[in-house]
Amino acid sequence: MKLKIAKTEWWAVSQKIHTTLKEAAHIAHLNGKISEEDRNTFYTSVTEKEIIKGILSAEDANxxxxxxxxxxxxxxxxxxxxxxxxxxxxxxxxxxxxxxAEKSLKRLINDQIPLALNASNIIRSSPIKWAAGGITRLSHSDYIKEFDEQFFSVVQKQIDACLRKRRDITDRLYSEVLAHAIRCKNIVDKFHGRGDILAKTALSTSLGATGREKLPAGGVPVGKKLEQ
Structure with a gap:
């Protein structure tokens, strides 16, 4: 309880400090003491700064x-x-x-981000309705499921597009990593979906009448035989 009270008290003080600094920055800008960019520093949240650096100022944002x-x-x-x-x-x-903060958010969503990103890079979730006490567990679940599907789809497309653009790259490290990834995928594909075969193998290697476990034996790369 004390921690909650202290947090509430500090939040009130923090907001007062923030408001005072914004007002001072605004007056300083009007009087020519600081630039508009410096003034905006006091109005910009950490998240907005990250968006500016990662999207609005990036050369290859898309x-x-x-x-x-x-x-x-x-x-x-x-x-x-x-x-x-x-x-x-x-x-x-x-x-x-x-x-x-609301004006800044709307400016980012409606004006700045659409100018920096293609429409295909901007994904909107289905609208979520508020309920008594917040967003319901079901709404959260539906949102996470939708986000998961959207995220997988668009990231996959972005990776494919990046690979197509870089297909002619002759960097040796890139080629080595790509070849290794393809080999790993091929090896996994050979075994994926063979649960029925593995189940039969497990059954045939179970303990026999002698109480000794049957183990695959044989040298590499010869085929294995069951030895009791």
């Missing part, structure tokens, strides 16, 4: 990055729910929506 967007459709109608702040930026002791 080859290396994907954007997954989740939308909780009625979050703004449930701001009084104690779990709402887990899904939306709030200030004033979790009483009000952080308008600056």
């Amino acid at each position: 080859e290396r990055t994907l954007c997954f967007i989740r939308e909780v459709t009625d979050i703004h109608q449930n701001l009084t729910d104690k779990k709402a702040s887990d899904y939306i930026n709030m200030i004033n002791n979790f009483q009000d929506v952080d308008i600056d």
